[in-house]
Amino acid sequence: MSRYWSDIVHRLTPYVPGEQPALAHPVKLNTNENPYPPSPAVLTAIRNELGDAAESLRRYPDPTARTLRETVAAHHGLAVEQVFAGNGSDEVLAMTFLALLKHDRPLLFPDITYSFYPTYAQLYEIDYRTVPLDDAFKVRIADYAVPNGGIVFPNPNAPTGHALPLADIEKLVAANPDSVVVIDEAYVDFGAQSAISLIARYPNLLVVHTVSKSRSLAGMRVGFAFGDAALIDALVRVKDSFNSYPLDRVAQVAVTAAYNDDAWFRDTCAKVIAGRERLSAALTALGFDVVPSAANFVFARHAGHDAATLAAKLREREIFVRHFRTPRADQHLRITIGTDAECDTLLAALRELLNT
Numbered sequence: 538m539s540r541y542w543s544d545i546v547h548r549l550t551p552y553v554p555g556e557q558p559a560l561a562h563p564v565k566l567n568t569n570e571n572p573y574p575p576s577p578a579v580l581t582a583i584r585n586e587l588g589d590a591a592e593s594l595r596r597y598p599d600p601t602a603r604t605l606r607e608t609v610a611a612h613h614g615l616a617v618e619q620v621f622a623g624n625g626s627d628e629v630l631a632m633t634f635l636a637l638l639k640h641d642r643p644l645l646f647p648d649i650t651y652s653f654y655p656t657y658a659q660l661y662e663i664d665y666r667t668v669p670l671d672d673a674f675k676v677r678i679a680d681y682a683v684p685n686g687g688i689v690f691p692n693p694n695a696p697t698g699h700a701l702p703l704a705d706i707e708k709l710v711a712a713n714p715d716s717v718v719v720i721d722e723a724y725v726d727f728g729a730q731s732a733i734s735l736i737a738r739y740p741n742l743l744v745v746h747t748v749s750k751s752r753s754l755a756g757m758r759v760g761f762a763f764g765d766a767a768l769i770d771a772l773v774r775v776k777d778s779f780n781s782y783p784l785d786r787v788a789q790v791a792v793t794a795a796y797n798d799d800a801w802f803r804d805t806c807a808k809v810i811a812g813r814e815r816l817s818a819a820l821t822a823l824g825f826d827v828v829p830s831a832a833n834f835v836f837a838r839h840a841g842h843d844a845a846t847l848a849a850k851l852r853e854r855e856i857f858v859r860h861f862r863t864p865r866a867d868q869h870l871r872i873t874i875g876t877d878a879e880c881d882t883l884l885a886a887l888r889e890l891l892n893t
């Protein structure tokens with residue numbers, strides 16, 4: 538605290554990211570990073586870019602990330618004007634809240650969801666209401682039939698992993714023609730249907746993607762928004778009032794290369810999905826209730842063991858999982874799918890802890 542702080546800074550409750558432990562070999566299952574490396578083509582592209590570093594780095598990057606956006610647009614069957622690129626989807630979401638979700642009527646999102654949403658709402662002084670998930674931790678779209686200034690949630694939802702079918706998303710978008718519906722598809726590649734196919738028919742739909750999870754590039758900080766060109770324009774106007782060059786040269790070439798290696802991407806997703814089914818079955822065998830997941834993590838509780846205590850005991854063994862102290866979710870652990878070896882280390886530790 539300081540008397541130099543602005544009022545808004547005094548009132549903020551910043552988002553707290555999962556721990557990045559300074560250990561040589563932690564079993565890190567707490568921030569939903571991909572356990573497998575990005576395509577080797579990414580490293581080649583970065584090396585090529587840096588080969589000319591003296592020439593390229595002295596110049597600013599393309600402020601519109603045109604080549605990258607063209608590549609991603611073609612990948613999804615969109616026009617380049619329907620694609621916005623930002624420095625991680627967190628930044629894309631931050632700009633979206635300001636550009637499209639700040640209105641007189643309240644913004645709606647689930648009570649159990651990505652915990653950055655209330656932080657953005659606070660930062661921009663956006664009025665919001667949370668809508669409870671049902672008892673099975675599902676988003677019930679009928680509960681969103683109230684006047685609103687926008688709707689946002691992830692599909693699959695985080696930290697629950699539950700995915701809504703595309704038909705439900707379409708119903709919601711169609712029922713809210715006067716507000717923007719933002720579907721945060723950070724985990725869509727692990728088992729849900731993308732809403733991108735609806736963009737041509739619904740000018741009020743914005744879909745947000747990231748390369749941090751399914752493309753193994755959390756360290757690159759790149760995310761996208763897809764939607765009607767008028768929505769993308771709003772984001773560009775905010776970006777150009779904030780930072781003209783959110784993506785550096787290395788990030789632009791690296792992510793372009795990642796989208797050009799579709800085989801690597803599909804193979805990585807398949808490995809993560811197989812790992813999820815394996816871990817879900819093993820946790821169930823240990824007595825955990827596991828929410829069926831379409832993401833690269835599982836949300837699980839054990840009726841006989843306090844979640845915070847389990848997380849702390851795992852941490853002593855350098856195994857990191859995520860525990861949220863939020864109402865209704867505080868008896869669950871969110872566990873990222875690691876390699877089979879990492880999941881086995883977790884399972885061995887849990888077997889010991891559950892018996893003591």
Ligand SMILES: *Cc1c(COP(=O)(O)O)cnc(C)c1O
Nearest residue numbers: 625626627651691723747749760
């Ligand atoms: C991980 C995550 C993001 C943020 O992704 P970045 O692109 O790394 O900023 C956004 N939304 C949800 C739901 C996430 O889980």
